[in-house]
Amino acid sequence: MMTSLAYERHGDPAAPSVLLLGSLGSDRRMWSPQIVALSPIADVIAVDHRGHGESDSVAGAYTVPELAGDVLTLLDELGVDAVHVVGLSLGGAVGQWLAAHRPERVRSLTLLCTAAVFEPAQQWRDRAETVLADGVGSIADQIVGRWFTADLAQRDPELVQRHVAMVSATSNDGYAGSCRALAEFDGRADLARIVAPTLVIAGAQDPATPPETMRELAEGIADADFHVLDPGAHLVNVEQAxxxxxxxxAHITRSEQVGVYRSAAVEVGMRMRRSVLGDAHVDRAMSQATAFTQPFQDFITRTAWGDIWARPGLDHHTRRLLTLAILTAVGNEHELDMHIRAALRAGMDPDELIEVFLHTAVYAGVPNSNRAFALGKQALADLGD
Structure with a gap:
């Protein structure tokens, strides 16, 4: 069940969009320092999770995929295809799910004071029961006590009281449902699937998601950039605004520059891929792509075709012959069949195929070349028909 989310939008809608997803028990006001500072360079969308702030509240247990679904629905309604996701705590869990399962919607990912799994799970179930029985206000002081370091809390008691009031205003159903979402969330197996440029920020004094927990995230996501800010507790975005x-x-700027490079590489790679394999094959491959396989299609187009095949050191004909020989040697029948047919359609003389397969038989084994001859024979028959 999708839920309508309250949000604020600031800045230039034509600029790159930045999505701000907050902590359990917060509303979009927790991002006030970032909203003000990012609006001159971005289209900033600050969101209240379901059951938080002014968003609709629903009774029962939530899941992180459901919370992410709420966000995707909002982005669709706003006409925003892809965003730079910034998530703290609960928002970080939602951000991880989006980056792993909807990579085409995430231009970059920033994770603050969050985790890939929130253990022990039972503490979240117990907290949900407490809130449903006694109200969020009964634990608001305890929660905010973990949000700021003792020094900051002593220096700025008004800041603490504002955030206590924020937590207390969260609906009991919304808070309890989100607690259960955290209890069930385990994104550890998905970390390796995250391909968006990722920034990980921990607070040195955060008791909820300490630096060692955040380091696991940074090590699980390829090429993640990791920072520990001191002093800093759970709402490090406020304490170290x-x-x-x-x-x-800086992360958004770098990611946008990488995005420009990637787009250019994809454009070059797609032209090269079509030139070598033909439009029909490429159109079929792209039409069959799913959210799960699209990152691989993007990777192959950028690297194999946009980089290696586009290098000037060898002409395309030589690269075709090398590809046929290597695929024969390693026994990769699926790719070999595809490249045999592509070579023949492009006008390669079948006699050259014979020489490649004979040469490979001497250096890589007769059985593989025997199979290559069979594939070539069938391709010639099919294309002749």
Whole structure:
């Protein structure tokens, strides 16, 4: 069941979109420092999770995929295809799910004070029961006590009271349902699937998701950039507003530059791929792509075709012959069949195939070349027909 989410939108809608997803028990006001600082360079969308702030509240247990579904529905309604996701705590769990399961919607990922799994799970179930019995206000002081370091809390009691009031205003159903979402969430197996450029920020004094927990995230996501800010507790974006915002701005800027490069590489790669394999094959492959396989299609187009095949050191004919020989040697029948047919359609003389397969038989084994001859024979028959 999708739920309508409340949000604020600031900045230039034509600029790159930045999505801000907050902590359990917060509303979009927790991002006030980042909203002000990022609006001049971005289209900033700050969201209240279901059951939080002004968003609709639904009774019962939530799941992280459901919370992510709420966000996707909102982005669709706003006409936003892809965003730079910034998530803290619960928002970080939602961000991980989006990056792993909907990679085409995530331009970059910033994870603050969150985890791939929130253990022990029972503590979240117990907290949900407490909230449903006694209300969120009964634990608001305890929660906010983990959000800021003792020094900051002592220096700025008004800041603490504002956030206690924020937590207390969260609906009991929304808070309890989100607790259960955290209890069931385990994104560890998905970390390796995250391909978006990722920034990980921990608070040195965060008791909820300490630096060692955040380090597991950074090590599980390829090429993640990891920072520990000191001092900093769970709402490190408030306590270290300037440093956090500077890190996010730099990360978004780098990611946009990478995005420009990737787009150019994809464009070159797609032209090369069509030139070698033909439009019909490429159109079929792209039409069959899913959210699960699209990252691989993007990778192959950028690297194999946009980089290696586009290099000037060898002409395309030589690269075709090398590809046929290597695929024969390793016994990769599926790819070999595809490249035999592509070579013949492009006008390669069948006599050249004979020489490649004979040469490979001497150096890589007769059985593989025997299979290559069989594939070539069938391809010639099919194309002749």
């Amino acid at each position: 300037g440093r956090v915002t500077a890190l996010i701005r």
